[in-house]
Amino acid sequence: MEPKTEPEMKGWLFKWTNYLKGYQKRWFVLTNGLLSYYKNQAEMAHTCRGTISLFGALIHTEDACAFVVSNGGTQTFHLKAANEVERQRWVTALELAKAKAIRTIESEEEEDDFDTSVCSQKNELQSMLKSLSTKLEDLQTCSELIAKHGAALQRALSEMETFESDAEMSTHIKSVNERATLFRITANAMLNTCSEYLNLALSHGSKWQRLLQHERDQKIRLENMVEQLARQHSHLEKAAKEHQIPTRDISNVTSSKQQGTDQSNSPSVSDGVGVARLNIAVVRSSPSDEEDDVEFYDAQDDVTRQETKSNFVLKIPMGHHRTASDISMDSHMMDGSDETSGSGSDVDDTETKVVVISSSSPGKAVEWKAKEENTGNHEEERHCTSTRVRRTRIPDKPNYPLSLWSIMKNCIGKDLSKIPIPVNFSEPLSMLQRLAEDYEYANILDKAAQLKDTCEQLAYVAAFTVSSYSTTSNRTGKPFNPLLGETYEFDRMEDLGWKVVAEQVSHHPPMVAQHCEGRGWRCWQEFTMASKFRGKYLQVIPLGMAHLEFQSGCHYTWRKVTTTVHNIIVGKLWVDQHGDMDIVNHTTGAKCHLKYIPYSYFSRDVQRKVTGFVYDRDGNAKFVLSGTWDNKMDVAPVVESSGSPKNPVVKTGAYVTVWQRKMPPEDSEKYYNFTELACQLNELDEGVAPTDSRNRPDQRLMENGLWDEANAEKLRLEEKQRSARREREASAERAAATGQPYPPYEPVWFKKERDTWTGNIFHMYQGRYWDCKSRQDWSMCPDIF
Template identity: 50%
Template structure:
């Protein structure tokens, strides 16, 4: 595991001055991972940077990592240990003796002090480094002249105040005269003081004119310079964004290169590496290629997984071998190379007959290129709920929130597969993958869906194709809340009530879905409950819009008490992690971990079965790390490719393109019949805006009527009748104790009879 500690040469300063010098070299032991432990590395401290190499010969061509001393935190531990923390990463180092450790600590602290001194000096003197000498001299001259004119204005202001007060006193004395002889002298004094006041006022006016002329003459030049700086900054932001995207694309392409198979030994590299807190590093060659690191889902800040190799398989008992090889259902274990060529998989019921499916549309009219000043609309809306901001359709997509909620069923085949699982833990993995898959369609979808009208509904009948049918209804307008119910012939039922809480923060919009999603499997009775994470739309005012999902999801099986904790990591241009990363762990009712989940919410999710666990060494916060040994990961879910020309069709998926397709026999309150949404899809945005304003004004009028009726009922002592949805009713769940709207039934029967007499007229 660790290399024996040998007597090493002491760190060598670049001169005889000792550690006071900013250049220092020598050998130290650096922690790499739990398999290799501490490894000897050659460290060089120079010019405020601490770099390390495998050997001295590597200095000519390769650097394994660099630490900036200006921002580093140095912590001295016991027995020759020291920890350097910089930029959220910690480096654990060890010297061979106390004396050697002290020399390094002194050198590092001196280098940090020197780096801070240089940084402070550059901050004080480097603000004008981009100006030429002539520009600097001209600017200084103008500022000096303006300062002189301000001094003149200040002097004139004092004189005007002084002479004005004296003139006022003389006028008061003149009014109090009683004898004519005194009047001559007083009038003379008044004339003198009035003359002084006039002279001072003229000087004030001339000084103000000079100051104004000078400021106007140079303000145009400064405005041009400011505009140039703004353009340069905008160009720099766009360049940085493009570079970050290219970097992420290259990194993902490299990490998703095919795995290497040598004989029966499996070597697997995840698409991302997440190192425990205090041990993330750039030295990827130090790491064993079979090792994976994940964020902790329990009290410990992190844990580690190790992919089992073929040799480790032979060491396990026959029963364990059986569990590992047969722990996954057949259709799961064979899906490492699932092809996403089809929008939905074929009938998973096992029958071999060919179904004739209804042809659905595969495109909608291209999105028009309308420009609009967003800031003129949003500047007065900071801090308000998004649902209360009167938005034109320019910021919408031609789908309602009810239809977006139905898009969660894009990957319903995951639930079909989960219904066939015998193990509740394997079923939990597929449920977790389903919960993540619902976000895959949002990666490019920065537009806002239409706010449904109160009583608006949306049905999706895919019984022939995929064995399920779905019904949604808007059950509340403020706060906006929608109830959703899905029944599948393939062994599961899903229901949810989601309330949207959204805030505009100036630079971004946060959308916080409140409420729980319930999923129950018919054969086992397993009842899963989870919630959604926060969605954030960035660059609302300046820059290109982009969306991120962040937060935690806790999935609970209320029958078996199994749990799955998923972590959606916030996106950052400066992070080394894979963008849009999701990690998770599946545990049973006793808290024992059985599966590790990893992937991204916009691409795929994988599952690795845990075969062994052990407690590792202490971390940077003194907490022990759990090391999990796992089987090679299996693909749970892979995103379908977007249709051709999706960028001109609001980035809709193949399912989303069909959601607003006209259908016969739907309820008159169905979102497909909403006129403003239909006109927007057709590209008639001006007409859509007119209808949108009409519908919103009609809804406000209906709300005022209900409020007036409630007020009258209170005055008369009658019970106030609250709004009651047509197809859903409030119930309390027996297992979770939560009260929410659930489907009361009757919709599909009414559709079969085509009896919509009880539906309100909302369009």
């Protein structure tokens, strides 16, 4: 009796029955490529309501919870799960069972031919081995006979030396001739056997070489097939995305608008340095504007350079939210006169916020209020406040074909930090900038700095550590590896309340030192990692430690968890975070233990889940944390606790959402899934260090869509870095030969010191960067670009 096969998956689903009853709850069981359903679990022993084979079945989803399984003929199951996660679990299990069923059927069809081929090859191999064994035994026998007859011949020749009379000598010669004849016969047999063995080995050896070459050709063919499948899968994904989300070509609209516009009336734009071609939308200031009222004007190409500096005037009615397309842009030259007074009669008596962007100071804006009256007079009330108009997106990602397998097939088991990767697999940000993105939700630390309860403060700090992973859920691009000595600063103290400076302090192993200051807190960290490519997935294991200190004196440390990128070869890339994280308050002894639960297709829990407890110095649970690292984190105080400290059973109060993710724009998929903050990280800024990541040419070329030029520039920068390293090594060797000490490489803004909290050597910020920036003294910066 065969053992009973365990179900691959089972559970409740809603099945469409008819228009009268609609969806009805049924118990489904997936086993051996068959999907069966029952009215309840008790019917499994005697009655099956229906079964569909997954071999050749079509499986597709309809909405968030519904999916359809059809064999293309008589059977179709319209099913619905309780939620989207449950539906995805079933669809994944069905796809796996379908693939398994196809493999089983195909293997059964090929089993006879395969068995015959295997048997013939096995018989041929056994016959060959038997022949070789026989010849080898003959060689051993001949060898023994040669040794025996050779020894007898040698004894006979030795005895002849002792004979004195010719009679004895002649009698013994006959015996010597017999022994010599036996030796010759045995030697000839040995030679013949050796020749036969050699011929047999050569004949089969050539056959083995052909088989080995065939196996090699098969391996190459399979590699090419996998590469082609990966390429086709990528093309299919892109085609599906283009089919689902058609893009609008607004260039036709613009050109059609421009055909009816008099070119002579197009406003000229000049910044005193160069001429740019701009599409300017002129929109009426009335809130009831329609799209038909928008006219597009194209700036002329032949505008000559002028010394007068141009300004763009943005008029935004106060209290009314306007989009970018609703902003009225006036590109007339500002000469001190009021050029809008002629249109004052058409404007309601509303308060308008006027922003003038001067070309002499890119990115800066001087803001004031103006009272627009029916007479057209503007009463300006300057505030003397300077704001920064920042970008909200970057150029779209170009559609370049990728062949990841052709690059990664030779990288299995190696450290990816030592392998040159083209920009096609990157995003236009360096690792320094990506680490600065950790502080997108630094407002959590601002709130934590105001708390008096240190355990509650620790809960807020834990939520902040989780928030740094929110962008990794849909960001699969690899950041640029920083060059040795590369720096990055991001000053958002005015609007966000924090500023950060970072430097690449080591190249092998790659290490980043970072320092951030906020309102009532400061944070610094060393980030280094170990990365290994395992074939189907890539693991990134952080090794550095992060420190956080509040003005109240509480000092926290933690390490990041492991990041795994799945479906490296075939399929859509996706990222998972998993592992344990301990956040320690060295001042009070309190501790928070967070557990990042790894993603599982068959888990009933919410995916990407993070849970944790905050313990005081005595090990008592004080707060509970629960949420997901890609959405939000909730915190609740512990009212009552029982059980062991490792597995406490607690009763909690009301949960409070400490962190909620800000979702990226809907069209962010076109530009690397960047958030608004990520788009601003590489925005050009004045006065930064010459080693700043914003000045990196290959990264800038990639952001602008020039990937071929970016790859060439990337190779140039890497070769320049290698030349500098070889020069330092040669100088060190010359100094060692003369007995003089050679100082190792020292970072510019950070210095190695012993950390008083952990006792480890740590790169500490020396506090000179912002002062040097105010004086624009960059004399100590190396030439790396």
